[in-house]
Amino acid sequence: QVQLLESGGGLVQAGDSLRLSCVDSGGTFRGYLMGWFRQRPGKEREFVAAVSWSGNTTYYGDSVKGRLTISRDNAKNTVDLLMNSLKPEDTAVYYCAAGRAAGRNTPLAEEYAYWGQGTQVTVSS
Numbered sequence: 001q002v003q004l005l006e007s008g009g010g011l012v013q014a015g016d017s018l019r020l021s022c023v024d025s026g027g028t029f030r031g032y033l034m035g036w037f038r039q040r041p042g043k044e045r046e047f048v049a050a051v052s053w054s055g056n057t058t059y060y061g062d063s064v065k066g067r068l069t070i071s072r073d074n075a076k077n078t079v080d081l082l083m084n085s086l087k088p089e090d091t092a093v094y095y096c097a098a099g100r101a102a103g104r105n106t107p108l109a110e111e112y113a114y115w116g117q118g119t120q121v122t123v124s125s
Helices: none
Strands: 004-007 010-013 018-024 033-039 045-051 058-060 068-073 078-083 092-099 112-115 119-124
Touching (some): 018 092, 033 068, 033 078, 045 068, 045 078, 045 092
Parallel strands (some): 010 119
Antiparallel strands (some): 004 018, 045 058, 092 119
């Protein structure tokens, strides 16, 4: 079974970069689309990025396009999210997720069956 654990969150300043990592300790990473979502205070969970099993196809939410890069290493069962030019509005709990979503369903949280516990990212102005 997929068991996801995020790391890399913390307190940074606006303009800084941060890399989040997610590892599947269950070792059943294979074949899943991997995504990152975030939940800002008082807001619903929001799609951030996703990467296909092969790593060849990536998807990004409109609010983060151009600043974030998602990547995966299938040999290590990890998926990373590199965040550049962070803004205070990026402050959120970031979640890693695994699912079988495809196409236009990729940004839908309900398409992801497995979730990590989240890691807090706080961006100060």
